[in-house]
């Protein structure tokens with residue numbers, strides 16, 4: 001069976017894990033956490049990054065920083081992971097979904113403005129498959145209506161929009177290092193990216209259980225005390241050690257994935273030309289990171305048939321999000337602004353093919369051959 005995913009491993013992870021185990025500090029913000037955060041701040045660039053135990057936690061931290069409270073509205077696509085919405089629902093917000101674009105599966109930027117009310121506090125674009133949302137339009141709306149933008153860049157590390165790294169455009173952003181993403185910190189992990197410096201000091205306090213411990217360790221205050229609401233949003237050094245090995249190999253991982261992506265794209269093009277399926281569309285201003293290779297088939301029924309055909313031929317392909325507004329909980333805490341033209345219809349057509357570090361050419365050939373034989 002060709003699995004859908006294998007967690008990335010490049011070789012140095014074990015060595016760094018052992019080094020962290022033998023070091024003097026295993027809890028958060030030790031040597032490897034600092035190395036990772038410095039790497040991001042330099043590579044991206046971004047004024048401040050903070051490792052978190054997950055992308056979910058980074059989004060929760062963002063919602064606290066924006067002082068989201070009961071009655072506030074937050075605009076996002078319905079075609080996303082639950083955490084995008086839950087982070088804000090936890091603060092009491094009402095989620096306002098708008099439709100997606102059928103080409104990129106990203107929020108339709110032309111439908112956002114009509115959904116803005118005087119209760120709107122933030123827009124949360126999700127860069128699906130590491131392909132950027134139309135950020136110039138979204139940032140202009142944020143300026144016009146005095147809103148914050150939190151990029152859910154869970155899938156988007158190493159991808160760009162008009163040359164700018166995703167995650168560095170909104171006021172705040174979040175990456176995921178879950179084992180299904182391009183880079184992992186040992187299974188679970190995330191990063192909060194702070195592009196608006198007004199949030200830096202408070203983010204450190206909230207992440208440290210509501211204390212000014214980070215300032216204390218830097219010698220900026222002579223004792224540390226309870227200063228705000230907060231939680232424990234620090235990952236252990238073991239997670240950071242695993243991640244650092246992957247950051248050192250980030251270009252290698254990115255190129256490996258892109259090669260697979262292009263192979264799928266070129267070999268399946270014949271089926272797309274015959275209008276049997278649709279291939280991903282990458283807008284000109286976006287460079288992506290091959291987070292995902294998906295195809296879109298005719299409809300839900302054909303998708304079910306193809307998925308089971310692939311499974312019968314030892315290939316594990318999967319579908320993706322069930323739109324949040326259609327879930328039993330979504331109905332209670334959200335509403336869909338405007339018409340759902342593409343969200344449900346397009347999500348039902350989508351199939352993700354295996355794509356991971358180490359996927360072999362012979363395996364890709366087999367997957368492609370199986371898809372051809374299905375048609």
Ligand SMILES: *Cc1c(COP(=O)(O)O)cnc(C)c1O
Nearest residue numbers: 054055056081083154176177178
């Ligand atoms: C993976 C993912 C998340 C959640 O990431 P975790 O690190 O598992 O918390 C959130 N949003 C999107 C779009 C994702 O793909």
